Amino acid sequence: MSHRPFTLMPTPRPLARSPQAQRRLLVLGAAAALAAPGWSRAQTQPSRPIVPMTDGPFYPPRAWRERWTDWDADLTRAERGDTPRTALGEHLGLSLVVQDTRGKTIDSAEVEIWQCDALAAYHHPAVRAEAGRIDTGFQGFGSTRSDARGELRFRTIRPVPYPGRTPHIHVKLRHASFGELSSQLFLAGDPGNAPDFLWRRVPEADRAALALNLSPAPAGSGLRWAARHALVVPA
Numbered sequence: 001m002s003h004r005p006f007t008l009m010p011t012p013r014p015l016a017r018s019p020q021a022q023r024r025l026l027v028l029g030a031a032a033a034l035a036a037p038g039w040s041r042a043q044t045q046p047s048r049p050i051v052p053m054t055d056g057p058f059y060p061p062r063a064w065r066e067r068w069t070d071w072d073a074d075l076t077r078a079e080r081g082d083t084p085r086t087a088l089g090e091h092l093g094l095s096l097v098v099q100d101t102r103g104k105t106i107d108s109a110e111v112e113i114w115q116c117d118a119l120a121a122y123h124h125p126a127v128r129a130e131a132g133r134i135d136t137g138f139q140g141f142g143s144t145r146s147d148a149r150g151e152l153r154f155r156t157i158r159p160v161p162y163p164g165r166t167p168h169i170h171v172k173l174r175h176a177s178f179g180e181l182s183s184q185l186f187l188a189g190d191p192g193n194a195p196d197f198l199w200r201r202v203p204e205a206d207r208a209a210l211a212l213n214l215s216p217a218p219a220g221s222g223l224r225w226a227a228r229h230a231l232v233v234p235a
């Protein structure tokens with residue numbers, strides 16, 4: 001498995017001593033916050049836990065995945081044989097924090113995501129990979145762990161509609177404190193949500209916990225979109 005560094009966040013700057021320099025840093029900090037909304041925003045999300053959902057038919061079985069060369073946290077690059085390929089679609093930097101309903105962050109939670117590619121094909125053994133109908137540059141599935149601050153990152157694509165479904169990203173979390181939990185992440189304000197059979201089942205008060213707010217990614221990140229979101233689990 002290859003792990004490449006992400007370039008989503010600005011590099012932290014050392015503390016300055018002079019008031020002028022501190023003011024300059026505050027201005028820079030404010031600009032950075034606008035470019036990439038900070039955790040303060042995520043942590044003010046309602047502390048309702050994510051609504052559990054089934055895996056659906058396209059969770060790729062582990063035995064099948066283990067034959068792949070690559071299922072790291074960067075779904076926008078798939079290594080198949082000798083040639084690394086780049087995913088079609090609009091690339092999205094997804095910064096997540098795993099925290100419980102009391103706001104305590106969770107270290108070393110295992111987090112997996114899977115979604116259909118830009119051609120609306122899931123990468124799963126039950127889906128026939130017909131040339132031209134599947135994006136071989138998209139990894140389809142990715143896995144990582146939260147760090148000591150509960151944070152983790154994926155690079156993926158902005159989810160696209162799948163026939164009969166609004167754009168969504170499947171997510172599965174595992175940790176001794178809460179066991180295993182699967183759900184789906186949606187795009188806040190997407191016009192496909194209202195008629196979506198699963199979104200409609202989510203009580204209104206619980207929808208914010210599943211809705212990603214996308215913003216344009218910082219220049220130079222190599223991404224089109226960025227989103228920061230808290231995955232809230234039961235305390």
Ligand SMILES: [Fe+2]
Binds near residue numbers: 056162
């Ligand atoms: Fe799905």
